[in-house]
Amino acid sequence: MDDLDKLKADVLAQVAGAADLAALEAVRIDVLGRNGRVTQLLKGLGQMDGEARKTAGQALNVLKNEIGAALDARKAVLEESAIDSRLAAEKIDISLPARPSRTGKIHPISQTIDEVISIFGEMGFTVAEGPDIEEDWFNFTALNIPPEHPARQNHDTFYLDANSPKDGAPLLLRTHTSPVQIRTMQNTKPPLRIIVPGRTFRCDHDATHSPMFHQVEGLVIDEATHMGHLKGCLIDFCRAFFGVDDLPVRFRPSYFPFTEPSAEVDIGCSFADGTLKIGAGDRWLEILGSGMVNPKVLENCGIDSTKYQGFAFGMGIERISMLKYGIPDLRTFYESDVRWLNHYGFAALDVPSLIAKAR
Numbered sequence: 491m492d493d494l495d496k497l498k499a500d501v502l503a504q505v506a507g508a509a510d511l512a513a514l515e516a517v518r519i520d521v522l523g524r525n526g527r528v529t530q531l532l533k534g535l536g537q538m539d540g541e542a543r544k545t546a547g548q549a550l551n552v553l554k555n556e557i558g559a560a561l562d563a564r565k566a567v568l569e570e571s572a573i574d575s576r577l578a579a580e581k582i583d584i585s586l587p588a589r590p591s592r593t594g595k596i597h598p599i600s601q602t603i604d605e606v607i608s609i610f611g612e613m614g615f616t617v618a619e620g621p622d623i624e625e626d627w628f629n630f631t632a633l634n635i636p637p638e639h640p641a642r643q644n645h646d647t648f649y650l651d652a653n654s655p656k657d658g659a660p661l662l663l664r665t666h667t668s669p670v671q672i673r674t675m676q677n678t679k680p681p682l683r684i685i686v687p688g689r690t691f692r693c694d695h696d697a698t699h700s701p702m703f704h705q706v707e708g709l710v711i712d713e714a715t716h717m718g719h720l721k722g723c724l725i726d727f728c729r730a731f732f733g734v735d736d737l738p739v740r741f742r743p744s745y746f747p748f749t750e751p752s753a754e755v756d757i758g759c760s761f762a763d764g765t766l767k768i769g770a771g772d773r774w775l776e777i778l779g780s781g782m783v784n785p786k787v788l789e790n791c792g793i794d795s796t797k798y799q800g801f802a803f804g805m806g807i808e809r810i811s812m813l814k815y816g817i818p819d820l821r822t823f824y825e826s827d828v829r830w831l832n833h834y835g836f837a838a839l840d841v842p843s844l845i846a847k848a849r
């Protein structure tokens with residue numbers, strides 16, 4: 491009891507020196523625990539009497555409170571620094587750049603299909619699809635290309651097993667997206683306004699032809715649709731797609747069995763110094779086929795050709811993609827070369843449209 495000041499100084503030094511919560515708890519037990527140094531002194535009060543007990547009791551209580559307060563204060567400090575060091579240890583550096591070789595790209599074919607869909611989508615067209623493996627009727631006969639028709643020879647067709655014909659003719663890989671015209675007209679009542687992107691197949695392989703390629707077909711059927719609509723729609727499309735407001739567009743008479751009259755569509759360009767420039771100049775590039783739907787095709791689909799008429803068009807996706815993005819060789823589209831895709835590919839949200847252009 492004689493040296494409470496020394497005890498106090500000693501304990502406070504221990505408290506201040508406790509490096510972590512466990513060391514502090516050891517000091518608390520050493521001083522205030524069941525057999526702690528201050529606890530022992532408090533127990534000893536019982537043997538004292540009168541005035542001395544009262545004075546010593548007060549002094550011990552003051553000391554006990556002071557030590558308790560010092561323990562609490564040190565505990566708060568240690569807890570805070572424990573949280574700080576945990577935060578520092580568990581920190582993740584989100585500023586590290588992602589590994590660049592992992593960035594994906596949209597293939598030019600997908601990008602071009604998206605662009606075509608968004609331009610025609612804004613003109614009120616909806617997307618229709620059909621199977622890659624087709625029946626002779628949908629790919630040829632219903633499109634006014636009967637057996638023995640010379641146009642069949644222009645489509646170097648891949649036939650499937652000739653021994654399992656459907657209605658007498660073998661199945662085939664569709665040579666164009668036009669069979670989806672027939673499928674749609676047989677299943678849906680006019681008015682119709684569809685575009686049909688998809689894979690097509692012809693037995694052909696060089697710098698501008700691949701045995702598998704893509705087309706997008708268009709079909710509009712209504713009661714008063716005329717050739718002026720065809721021209722306006724396709725001129726608007728060409729200008730929006732190539733991003734040239736005054737792009738020259740030419741309609742050149744042509745022949746397709748399923749349209750009458752038919753027109754090939756050319757856009758104006760120049761070839762100065764061996765570089766193709768779309769939009770100006772004295773050269774023309776053919777980009778699509780079109781025409782007014784042949785009444786025989788409407789009748790083949792059970793549509794009254796005295797009431798309904800319309801137009802159709804079809805174009806090669808690879809071709810318009812090569813022209814727009816300056817890709818010289820069609821075969822490279824399918825070589826799956828990551829360096830090629832990094833060069834010609836697109837960012838995920840890069841989808842231009844007529845609306846984006848107007849802004």
Ligand code: PHE
Pocket residue numbers: 665666667668707708746749779780781802803804805
């Ligand atoms: N199907 C034709 C082709 O593959 C393109 C076309 C479609 C022409 C629709 C006119 C109308 O060459």
